[in-house]
Amino acid sequence: xxxxxxxxxxxxxxxxxxxxxxxxxxxxxxxxxxxxxxxxxxxxxxxxxxxxxxxxxxxxxxxxxxxxxxxxxxxxxxxxxxxxxxxxxxxxxxxxxxxxxxxxxxxxxxxxxxxxxxxxxxxxxxxxxxxxxxxxxxxxxxx
Numbered sequence: 747x748x749x750x751x752x753x754x755x756x757x758x759x760x761x762x763x764x765x766x767x768x769x770x771x772x773x774x775x776x777x778x779x780x781x782x783x784x785x786x787x788x789x790x791x792x793x794x795x796x797x798x799x800x801x802x803x804x805x806x807x808x809x810x811x812x813x814x815x816x817x818x819x820x821x822x823x824x825x826x827x828x829x830x831x832x833x834x835x836x837x838x839x840x841x842x843x844x845x846x847x848x849x850x851x852x853x854x855x856x857x858x859x860x861x862x863x864x865x866x867x868x869x870x871x872x873x874x875x876x877x878x879x880x881x882x883x884x885x886x887x888x889x
Contacts, residue, residue, distance in 0.1 A: 798848030851877035
């Protein structure tokens with residue numbers, strides 16, 4: 747009789763342990779899915795761009811800069827390659843301005859960080875440099 751109670755108790759404990767392991771496996775699967783979604787979202791230029799814009803504004807404000815005085819956001823102007831709308835234009839003395847765009851290409855850099863060989867990494871970084879050069883606008887106005 748006592749042996750039967752011990753066996754029943756053991757079976758209940760194993761059943762409970764099995765249920766907890768199943769719940770843990772389900773939670774792990776859900777976590778992997780959510781992590782994958784987050785990675786996909788952060789690779790999206792739109793999501794990265796919006797987060798970057800907020801971070802840029804906050805960095806400028808923490809540096810003691812004031813909007814509409816030291817910098818302007820989302821201002822359009824005509825550039826060499828047509829109409830441009832950078833995230834921020836920093837005002838400098840002499841009427842010069844620095845154009846800042848946080849939505850610069852990042853995919854080649856991410857590819858470089860996941861490259862299997864050194865040759866692949868170098869090729870991705872060269873592509874990243876070219877993409878950033880073609881995306882850059884520079885300094886506007888002044889003498």
